[in-house]
């Protein structure tokens with residue numbers, strides 16, 4: 249049997265979910281025999297490939313780049329998994345939505361001007377620094393998502409539980425201690 | 431008092447007139463999920479989690495405020511009810527900003543626990559992100575309106591167990607919120623006795639002891655239960 253083509257992406261999140269993925273320890277070795285990691289922050293591939301079976305998506309949808317790659321991922325992937333609370337709920341990155349529609353200017357001003365010690369200026373470089381979206385959303389508000397893996401971050405055991413079910417061709421179902429936010 | 435006979439999930443039971451569906455169900459070991467219900471204070475039917483099906487009535491009725499009647503036929507856990515309960519939970523999460531990862535009550539929250547037991551792995555509705563404040567003007571306690579589900583437990587214990595009457599609900603619909611006295615900062619309330627019973631009663635991370643950080647706020651119900659037990663049964667058992 250062909251190995252399952254798996255991708256992982258990192259949108260607006262802290263990389264904690266990916267750290268937790270690396271925390272799978274020896275299961276990573278087992279996984280390596282069963283999957284082919286075709287795209288990931290830990291793999292040096294620049295372009296998201298075609299015909300991906302499963303993609304784990306960390307992070308909320310915060311900027312134009314996030315949105316663009318997400319549409320590409322949806323078009324090229326069979327099964328999307330919202331990986332961690334930021335992807336599932338918007339979590340901490342979405343807190344800026346509470347500041348209303350002009351939150352983008354406000355937070356950039358706060359971070360890069362009011363709190364700057366040297367060279368206070370809002371970074372602007374078209375084509376290099378992606379523009380922030382007015383509203384941060386969970387992944388499923390932007391594209392349809394098959395499965396959800398909450399947790400901040402989801403502990404390695406929970407990732408293992410979901411991956412085992414997905415690899416076994418089953419519809420994953422998280423229950424008991426494996427279903428938890430935060 | 432006269433006894434009434436009714437059927438809950440196919441089992442015939444009898445109970446005293448005047449009892450609520452929730453009381454009778456629990457007395458017979460049938461669990462109905464609740465959120466605004468709190469032993470020792472009257473019920474208000476605010477959260478709608480305890481909805482049950484009553485044969486012959488098209489509407490779903492809250493178990494906590496519905497009195498039993500003769501020949502009543504109840505369903506407490508149908509597929510339809512499960513669907514509505516999950517929907518209710520999702521709406522509660524969408525209505526304010528529950529960011530469990532940075533919540534004082536993460537891991538000790540009744541809203542979370544119910545979400546898990548109802549299989550809520552995501553919220554299908556768009557989050558509202560309303561602009562609510564955190565009131566930390568009180569010497570001992572804080573209130574984060576972002577995590578309030580308007581169950582009014584705090585209001586009921588404040589009025590009917592402590593007898594202070596500090597807390598109230600102001601406004602309607604999505605703008606409803608918990609206030610102190612004449613809508614002033616908690617720290618400036620003249621009537622608050624600093625008893626902390628509201629904090630004990632809160633099901634979520636909305637009311638907390640100052641100084642508690644993520645996952646530290648456990649709402650200790652022992653003191654409330656002690657008072658209610660003493661009041662209702664005249665037993666002073668610690």
Ligand code: SF4
Pocket residue numbers: 527528529530531533534535536537539540541542577634635636
């Ligand atoms: S109150 Fe409960 S549901 Fe809300 S953020 Fe805190 S832990 Fe999560």
Ligand code: SF4
Pocket residue numbers: 577578579580581582583584585608628631632633634636637
């Ligand atoms: S502060 Fe807590 S107890 Fe009071 S209404 Fe809100 S959720 Fe309920």
Ligand code: FES
Pocket residue numbers: 463464465466467474475476477478479480481492493494495
């Ligand atoms: S417990 Fe009955 S409506 Fe809340």
